[in-house]
Amino acid sequence: MPDRSSVTSLRIERLPITHPDAQLLVEAVQEEYVARYGGRDESPVDPRDFEDPLGQFFVGYLDEVPVATGAWRRSSVAALGADVTAEVKRMYVVPAAQRRGLARQMLAHLETTAAAAGIEALVLETGMKQPEAIELYRSSGYEPIPGFGYYCGSELSRCFARRI
Template sequence: MDCKGWVLTTLSGMSLLCQHGCSRDKSEEPIVGTVRIERVGYGHPDAVRLVADVQAEYVVRYGGQDESPVDPLEFEPPHGSFYLGWLNDVPVATGAWRRSRVEAFGTTETCEIKRMYVVPAARGEGHARRMLTHLEESARAAGARALVLETGMKQPEAIALYESSGYVAVPGFGYYRDSPLSRTLGKRLA
């Protein structure tokens, strides 16, 4: 695994060491297969564990956890949804959306993407793109006309995913709107 600073995480009982943005060394055995995505509550034990893992990764990348206010009820229908992605019954990915008041692309019928994460051992296999597509489809089905998100400049792989999926820069919003490390993106939904 290509890493500089290390974070301890677990996957199905196995301890894994990874670093912010660490990429799986292609000589390592990847976790492959098709991700099965299901809606779960924000308090689901696997969701809690993976959210803790992404927070640990933020500590390595940025020196602290994501401090944006999050109310778990915002991720319950009709206000939003939280999803887990499983490979062979092992939770490997999260993604969520919540309704937003941010105006983007001439509409306030927006949803904000939150908690996009793929465990290091499953990265590089297209699972984040599949989760993102699922979030877009489910938010559209719930009436969203646009999506917005906030990511960090120290997450170039996330920025590349979003830009290659049609996301463009939008005016800053949210907790980190004035941070030079924040990047806000959006996408109009057809």
């Protein structure tokens, strides 16, 4: 695993969600949900949601080791006056690589690639038991919005959006 004290830029590669590196990290984030919430994230995810023209899935590498994921998929959620939105999904950085700005790098990459695909705003859902994620989104200019989709009405859920 990369040395936590080094500052290295994340190499981000677009991959299918079914790629072994992507699957390894998706399973790791599911284990994190089990630890924090007592169960896996059961919101529906279709691998085709992350293929053109619907969305994109990315894996971030440090020293050729997969350490982060992030994705976006087109959404019908109206937010901040935007007509064309996409939902951020599967943002995750492995514990050994956290607190190095990698999630912020991945989020910026998602914003750039979504904007290049014509997306006007990103929406996302995160949980109350993920204060570091809430802080990342707030400090990156995301604003609270009403709940949407699978977690609409959940007391543990917090939703955000940002025009890009």
